[in-house]
Amino acid sequence: MGYRNGDVSHWMHAGAAPAFGPAALEDAYDLVVVGGGLTGLWAAYYALQRDPGARIVVLEAVEVGYGASGRNGGWLSPLLPGNRAVYARQSESGADGVVAFQHEMFAAIDEVLDVLEREDIHADQVRGGQLTLAPTPAAMARVKATREAHLRFGYEPSQVVLLDAEQTRARVNSVTAHGGLLYPETARVDPAKLTRGLAEVLRRRGVVISEHTPAREVTAHRVRTDRGWIDAGRIAVCLEAYTSRLLGGRKVIPVNSSMIVTDPLPAWAWEQIGWEGRECLNDSAHTFVYAQRTADDRIAIGGRGTPYKYGSGTPGLGASDLRTTTNLRRRLETMFPGVYFPVAHAWRGVIGVTRDWCATVTHDEQAGVGAVYGFAGHGVTATNLAARTLLDRLDGHDSPLTRLPWNEHRTRQWEPEPLRWLGVHGMYTLFGLADRWEERTQAEKTALPARIGSRIAGLHEGSGRRRG
Numbered sequence: 001m002g003y004r005n006g007d008v009s010h011w012m013h014a015g016a017a018p019a020f021g022p023a024a025l026e027d028a029y030d031l032v033v034v035g036g037g038l039t040g041l042w043a044a045y046y047a048l049q050r051d052p053g054a055r056i057v058v059l060e061a062v063e064v065g066y067g068a069s070g071r072n073g074g075w076l077s078p079l080l081p082g083n084r085a086v087y088a089r090q091s092e093s094g095a096d097g098v099v100a101f102q103h104e105m106f107a108a109i110d111e112v113l114d115v116l117e118r119e120d121i122h123a124d125q126v127r128g129g130q131l132t133l134a135p136t137p138a139a140m141a142r143v144k145a146t147r148e149a150h151l152r153f154g155y156e157p158s159q160v161v162l163l164d165a166e167q168t169r170a171r172v173n174s175v176t177a178h179g180g181l182l183y184p185e186t187a188r189v190d191p192a193k194l195t196r197g198l199a200e201v202l203r204r205r206g207v208v209i210s211e212h213t214p215a216r217e218v219t220a221h222r223v224r225t226d227r228g229w230i231d232a233g234r235i236a237v238c239l240e241a242y243t244s245r246l247l248g249g250r251k252v253i254p255v256n257s258s259m260i261v262t263d264p265l266p267a268w269a270w271e272q273i274g275w276e277g278r279e280c281l282n283d284s285a286h287t288f289v290y291a292q293r294t295a296d297d298r299i300a301i302g303g304r305g306t307p308y309k310y311g312s313g314t315p316g317l318g319a320s321d322l323r324t325t326t327n328l329r330r331r332l333e334t335m336f337p338g339v340y341f342p343v344a345h346a347w348r349g350v351i352g353v354t355r356d357w358c359a360t361v362t363h364d365e366q367a368g369v370g371a372v373y374g375f376a377g378h379g380v381t382a383t384n385l386a387a388r389t390l391l392d393r394l395d396g397h398d399s400p401l402t403r404l405p406w407n408e409h410r411t412r413q414w415e416p417e418p419l420r421w422l423g424v425h426g427m428y429t430l431f432g433l434a435d436r437w438e439e440r441t442q443a444e445k446t447a448l449p450a451r452i453g454s455r456i457a458g459l460h461e462g463s464g465r466r467r468g
Contacts, residue, residue: 003260003343006319009071010261010300010345011192018200020064023210028231029055031394032223033238034215034246036060037069038379039372040238041198042387044207045115050391056207058199059225061214061242065195068240071318071349072380073259073290073302074194075280076112076187077130078105081378082358082406084153091405095153101404102154108385109185112194121197123189124295128278130186133168133335135176137444139284143181146284159185172281173274174335186280188292191380215246220367234394237371238387240379241352242314250414252373253312254350255424258324259302261294262332263342270297273336285438286431286450289331299341301328305348308424311417318347351377357457360409361386363393370394374411427453 007013031047033040036058044056060066080087084098091097116125134140143162150160161182163171168180203209217224221232239246241254265273275281275293282290291301305324309315325346332341354360354374359382363370370393372386389401414420434450437443 003325004345006317006347007345008066008318009192009259009347009349011074011190012065012070013345015190015192015196017063018196018203020060020199020203020209020211022212023057023208025057025208025210025213025225025227025230026055029057029208030233031056031236032230032232032234033058033236034218034223035067035238035240035242036064036199036209036211037067037238037240038195038198038383039240039387039390040236041195041202042384043236043238043390044202045198046388046391048202048205048207050395052205057230058202058207058209059213059215059223060209060211063211064199064209065192067242068349068351068375068379069195069383070192071259071347072191072257073280073300074189074191074292074380075130075290076109076125076189076381077280077378078102078109078159078183078185078381079378080105081375081382082409083356084149086356086358087405087409090410093403093405097403097405099154100400101406104385104401104404105381106159106185108381109187112381112384113187116194116197119197119201121194121201123191123194123197125187125189126278127185127187128280130183130280130282131163131168131171132181132183133172133174133177133281133283134179134181135174135283135285136438137178137442138438138446140178141444142284142446143179147181159183169274171274171277171279173272175337176335181284182279188278188280189380190295194380218246218369220369233368235367235369236387236390236394237369240373240375241350243352243371243373244312247371250416250420252352252354253308253414253420253424254314255353255376256305256307256309256315256348257302257351257377258305258320258328258346258348259300260320260325260328260343260346261300262298263344264297265299265339265341269339272339286434286453287428289328298344299332301332303328303331304428307428308421310421314350315348318349320346320348324348351375351379354411355414356411358409358411359386359406360411361389361393361407363390363408365396368394423456427456430456
């Protein structure tokens with residue numbers, strides 16, 4: 001095979017990991033955080049800011065960053081974790097609430113970058129923007145529709161800039177680009193350096209981080225681990241794709257996303273590719289890819305591959321199948337012909353997806369339990385905003401954040417098996433058919449299979465949602 005496969009991710013394997021391990025636990029804490037990913041760590045960070053004397057513990061089943069927080073594409077993006085039309089329809093504030101949500105997402109990018117600078121966390125952060133490539137005329141039409149939707153829901157024209165083919169290729173010289181959409185506010189990060197750096201800051205300030213300590217049960221003001229019960233003033237459940245394992249039901253399912261990273265590319269290859277601005281890169285195909293140019297001049301690129309495992313299975317250490325790895329490498333070869341892309345590492349993780357693809361922040365005041373889940377692939381920025389929102393809910397504050405439309409957002413549960421397996425796989429099969437049809441015909445209209453797939457998924461054309 002010739003490349004590393006699994007081992008959580010390239011990000012988690014490449015850096016020196018702080019050693020936390022299972023910690024000695026007390027019988028009671030002011031705040032118990034379940035989940036050692038970005039949402040949970042941000043919740044602990046801001047809780048400590050509000051009350052430096054608070055007793056806080058973070059319980060992590062495996063290791064800090066083991067879930068999506070250590071495996072993702074490393075985008076601090078303003079894209080909302082949900083379908084704007086659905087939020088607007090359900091929210092009392094309607095479209096105005098979605099606009100406020102969008103403004104908070106932009107502010108959250110600034111907040112994360114400010115924290116990284118203030119806390120001296122080196123996460124390879126570069127604010128190079130995000131560039132969405134349109135590989136076909138139909139994809140270009142979708143890019144234009146997406147921009148119009150963004151402008152209706154809180155973007156300024158300078159925050160979402162339409163580029164023609166020449167302008168796009170001047171940034172990233174992809175031969176397939178018919179044009180693109182530039183989001184200048186987006187920043188690139190190394191997700192493991194961000195997550196582990198934040199955890200190290202918390203440890204220095206007295207937060208207990210206990211790895212290899214899964215939470216088995218959550219009740220009113222109590223959490224059960226394998227070492228007994230812990231009393232809690234407040235409980236923050238931050239498990240994303242793993243939420244249903246603890247809270248039950250079919251609230252959220254784990255959808256696979258796979259990535260590869262290349263060896264560092266030579267200077268001549270970068271002269272051909274361009275990408276000097278180190279934008280986060282994706283395309284507007286239905287079976288889209290997302291990528292970044294890393295600090296050491298590799299390309300990390302991801303996409304769906306095999307999208308869902310029967311019975312809501314999760315990926316463990318994240319070994320990826322050969323077909324998915326090959327397909328991702330071929331996407332690079334199609335975009336940048338004449339360049340060889342040796343694969344150094346392949347892995348996969350899971351994103352949490354609700355039935356309507358909208359994230360939610362919930363709070364049971366009597367039990368003192370709050371939860372966040374359903375980022376659907378837009379979590380690097382949204383985790384920061386979600387943590388601050390969740391803390392306001394747990395503290396009983398009425399704030400602009402607690403009035404955002406993802407608070408107590410109602411979504412129906414996923415269908416039982418085998419219906420959800422058939423639905424998810426059917427949706428992605430239709431998207432693949434649509435991409436091939438659009439590439440072959442060069443038509444300007446989105447192919448019918450994609451419109452059917454979007455209906456199955458609960459997505460709507462022009463809503464601005466990048467499909468999971």
